[in-house]
Amino acid sequence: MRIVTGADEVLEVRRALDDPRRLVLALGLAKGATRQRGGMVIKCPEPNHRDSTPSCSVRLGRDGTIACRCHGCGWSGDALTLVAVALGLDMDRDFRDVLEEAAAIAGVRLEPRADGQRVEGRARPAPRRPAPEPEPEPEPMPDATFASIVAPLLYAGRLDGSPLVADVERYLEARGLIEEARADGWTGLPEPGALVAWVDMLRAVAEPAEGYAPPFTQADLEGSGLLAPGGRTLSHPAARVVIPWRTAAGTVATIQRRRLDAGVPKYVFPSGRAPSAPYGVDRLAELGPDAPVAFVEGAVDVLALRILYRRNGVARVVLGIPGLGGWRPAWAELARGRDAIVAFDGDKAGEDAVEGVARDLFDAGALRVRRAAPVGAKDWAEALAS
Ligand SMILES: [Zn+2]
Structure with missing residues (x-):
């Protein structure tokens, strides 16, 4: 590989691209193409042409560089133009990217970009059409909304001798932690069979009625990270010790849950709701x-x-x-x-x-x-x- 610099770069890359068939293959344009003397005839890469039969000639011109000409729509260009149109790049706006992609195909090493943005080793051409915009990351639910969703669970599961959470109490009792846990608002969840009714309760809380504005919506509940697929129960229904992790201001920003049995995972947070502050x-x-x-x-x-x-x-x-x-x-x-x-x-x-x-x-x-x-x-x- 040679390193070329400055004004020679464009000429050098165009000269190095002296194999029409190789360029067509590298750009993913070979489908349906036919050979011709000194090159190939490919389906026209110009997006507006929508060519169904190959009508664009890609061959070496008299000067030894690649020349392209479509006999259907009249589109024409050189090797760099072909790289640009195949990769969905703009010859003016994205010229440096076009040159770098072409250089990678040609095996010519360019002088690094002054701004350091040169991407090394991009040998494979990008998809012809730009990839769809990625879905924007959903905004995390405000802590106060999450706190309002778990409030009914924390209330229903409080460690006050209720038989539904008796085994959670026994577990904490055995470890000498029950009083401290109560003081910190730790609670329990019932066995998985009964948990479905608690999720129904949350849905009922979210249901608006006359003279009642719910503290959270059904959509909030769905987006809380608490529900199992299908939404009928909580995810990890066997995780029954409920540990509220609070913000400095005391808002329950997330809940951690622990299993009582030997199953895994032993501890879980709601999906997408890792704590943003340490416990305590x-x-x-x-x-x-x-x-x-x-x-x-x-x-x-x-x-x-x-x-x-x-x-x-x-x-x-x-x-x-x-x-x-x-x-x-x-x-x-x-x-x-x-x-x-x-x-x-x-x-x-x-x-x-x-x-x-x-x-x-x-x-x-x-x-x-x-x-x-x-x-x-x-x-x-x-x-x-x-
Ligand atoms: Zn054409």
Whole structure:
């Protein structure tokens, strides 16, 4: 491959494209084409022609470069014109792109673009017609709307001794977390068979009636990420512990749910609604602006470490990240001006994640950063229970 520069580029690329058949193949124009002396006859690439039989000649001209001429509509051009029309590019507006595509086919290497936008290795021609515009990303549902959808679920599932959620209570009780969980608004969902009626309840709440303006619409419910395909029940109906993740202002921005059995996934968030803040951020201000902040893995460990700190008379905020992969560097800002403790699990994954998170915390202005790990337990919940 030679590197050509400046004003010679166009001439060089046109000269290097000295094989009409190869160019036609590279541009995806060979379908229905026939050979002719010195080249091919192809279906006319000019979009307005709608050629059904090959009528456009692509061959080497007297000067040794490719010349194209349609005998049907009169369209004509050189190799670059053919590249442009085949790829849906404009010879004036997109000339640099045309030249680069042509150079890639010819095996000529151009001098890199001054603006650095040259795309390397685009050997395959783009589709002839521009791809349809991708669907715009739907706007995420406002937190307040999501909160209004889950409010009836949180109310119906509150941990007040109802037999429908008795096994959720037993699970939290066994781990020593029930009081802390109640105080944080954790709730339960009934067994999958009964869950259908709870989804019916949500639909009824969304139904307008005289003198009643629903807090959310049926469309909001459909777009909440909570429903299973078909919409009759929630997705992951076996995930029965309900953990509200709040914004700093206390709005329930998403709910995490946990299975009671050994099935997977153990934890789920609604589709498209990963938390935007760590668990417990709504209680950051509670202990004052100087209280140290500890980061743990998950909401269960937030409750457990909070209990352990309180037991030891230590005033510390505990924040939970949704798994090690869910850490966001922006969350380090929450430790600005405070001491920070990285209290991830003592396993290898936890240890591996500590360094990066600690650096983020330093960068964000944490006063001191130190590591704490549960001793003799895999996580804080186990340490609490032992
Ligand atoms: Zn034509």
